[in-house]
Amino acid sequence: MSDVVEYQINAMVKLRKYLSLEKISNNINNVLALRMNPRFVELLKSSSPILQYETCWVITNIAAGTTEQTRTIIDAGAVPVLIELLRSENKEVRTQAAWSLGNIAGDCGEFRDIVLHGGTLQPLLELWNGNDSIESKNHMLQVAMWTLANLCRWHRSDWDVLAPAFPILRQSIYFEDPAILSETCWALSRIFHGSHPKVSYLLDLELCQRLVELLKHENISVVNPVLRTLTNIAYGDDQQTQLIISAGAIPILYELLDSPNASIRLETILVLANITAGTVAQIQSVIDEGCLNRLFDILNNTKESFKIRKEACWAISNATDVKHPQQIRTLINMGVVHLLINFITDCLYDTTIQQKCIDALENILIASESELSNASKNSMIPSSYGWNYDPWKVNSSNNSGSNASSNTISFNDNDDSLLSKSINNLSLSGSSSQISKGSKSSHPPSTTSGFKDRSRKSSTPYLSGFESRNLQKKNKTNQSSKWAHEMSAFNQLWKTVEILENAINKTNYYHVQGKRK
Structure with a gap:
């Protein structure tokens, strides 16, 4: 040269x-x-x-x-x-x-x-x-x-080296330029994806309030990373989750569930899923705002993408983890049992979300079992099911369903005749996903690291098998006819969950609960 x-x-x-x-x-x-x-x-x-x-x-x-x-x-x-x-x-x-x-x-x-x-x-x-x-x-x-x-x-960013950038990030989140706001929020989302103690220095109510303000931004390229940041904040402990709620996020999240943009709906559900993995009060705030109703609608909407429906199912299932009787009663009255069983038949190739549905049904039944043990209390099985409710016969609005004869369940799908098998021979295979690099472009990165499952401790330990629970189902001959019908429906639901869980367990998947990044 x-x-x-x-x-x-x-x-x-x-x-x-x-x-x-x-x-x-x-x-x-x-x-x-x-x-x-x-x-x-x-x-x-x-x-x-x-x-x-x-x-x-x-x-x-x-x-x-x-x-x-x-x-x-x-x-x-x-x-x-x-x-x-x-x-x-x-x-x-x-x-x-x-x-x-x-x-x-x-x-x-x-x-x-x-x-x-x-x-x-x-x-x-x-x-x-x-x-x-x-x-x-x-x-x-x-x-x-x-x-x-x-x-x-x-992964494994050196936050000690990056810590001097935190004040700049706090300053930049108040800029008006959408591109700067977008990149600032992507940086924050990745920082809160970490677990270094220094990261907590960034987080306070003022920051969360600004993030909630930005949820109203007209530019999707700003709203998306803001939602991802809130998801990662809510992934933290209950105090971090409460900051988001105190900042007024839930009413705006409710509105974003109706966004015409699929990525916004998805990211919104991810935030709500981490909130519903929180405390009883935090779950109640989601219920009171009507978000859970909207999540039910999304899960039941077969025109919605499976990915979004799956995340809605995860958020609903998380709401059952604390097994709060009144909240479980609310979910049952909203039709959660039908909804979860229907959805299981829609996702035969995704055993992780199937297991999440099974866990939710078990949570519902455990809470119901405790409630039903006191005959003076109201029924946990809604009258809308009728006392002849048969959990084997579930009508699905999406043209797929389940039925049973003897000890088998057949799962039918128009796309694959192999799905109609005896439950004892049902082979379920998980699905994997790939995340593109998407980091080297003249445009802002459109994706960050993938989501992770997080095991969440519960005050009620999980009981493997159903024998120990069946011991608690004693016949009470002095109960009314209504009580006998209720227990019959209740035990049928246990049998449904047991057979479904046995199918899932054939794939060696474990119970999945809690928050994700």
Whole structure:
């Protein structure tokens, strides 16, 4: 390559445009085949800001490729030079250097650590200072916040190193620019996904109130990461969950359940699912606002996506975990038993959510059993079922159902005749999901790390098997005819749950409860 700066600039512009064409991965490989990476690092040290800027742009596009392609940039020694350029006097160079580092950090945890421990954070935070114009500074801060969000990405982030960024995040959440707000909330969502004690320093009622305000933002790109942040906050202990409720989130979450945007509905349900995994009072706040009714509607709506219906089922099931008699009575009166049994037949290939349904039915029956042991109390089995209620005969509004003869249950589905089998031979297979990398783009990342199941301790230990519970079902000959019918329906429900659970247990799945990230 020529030593004439004008020629070098021209060459970098052509390379940058070439790397922006279609088939980016192939084009990156063609550029890497030239073995020019060491030369690119030299050009980053040029005294020409234009050449530095164009070279940063080339590196940014290479770092947007695969992990191996990105590694060639690191191996060439580009990271320390890019960090130095964060303090360039030229704001375009600072911005593009931050973008390059963001793409590198966004590739994987290993590269994130290289960028973070290379000393990126302090000069990156300094970008919030300076006398640049508001318009130009906004663009620079959008990129800087996106880079900061990627530094918070991946597991096992070093929060001791990232802690100096927390005040900037608190400040940036009050910006008006939607892009900055979006990236700030993505950063917060990833921070609250962690469990380091320093993370709790960020969290207070004021922050939660601002997040709740942003739920009303007209831009979906802001609302989505806000919901994800609230989900991760509610994943914490009951005190963290209460902050969200105290900030007034539930009425707005109720409204968002009717959003025309599927991703907003999904993220809203995830927040509610972590709230319903909380205390009795927290669950009641969801019931009182009418959110549980809406979740029932969503679960029963076969036109809704299965993914959203599944999360609605998870939220409803969580509400049964504390086994509060009055809340269980409310759920039964709303038709939860029918709803859960119907949904089990809709998700034969997802044994995790099937087991969650089984756990919910068991919670309902345990609470009902305790209530029914006192004949002076009202019935837990609603009169709307009738005293001849047969749990084997469940009519489903979605054209799938269950029926039984002797000790078998047949699950029917129009798409697969193999689903109609004896329960003793039913083979259920779980499903897996993949999460795309989605972190290296000129646009804000659209996804963060996947959700995790969290076992939640309960004051009522889970009893394996049904023998111990059946011992408690004593015949009470001095009870009324209504009581006898009620116990009959109650025992039939136990039998239904027992057979369904035996089918699930064939796949060696364990009980799943509680909150998720």
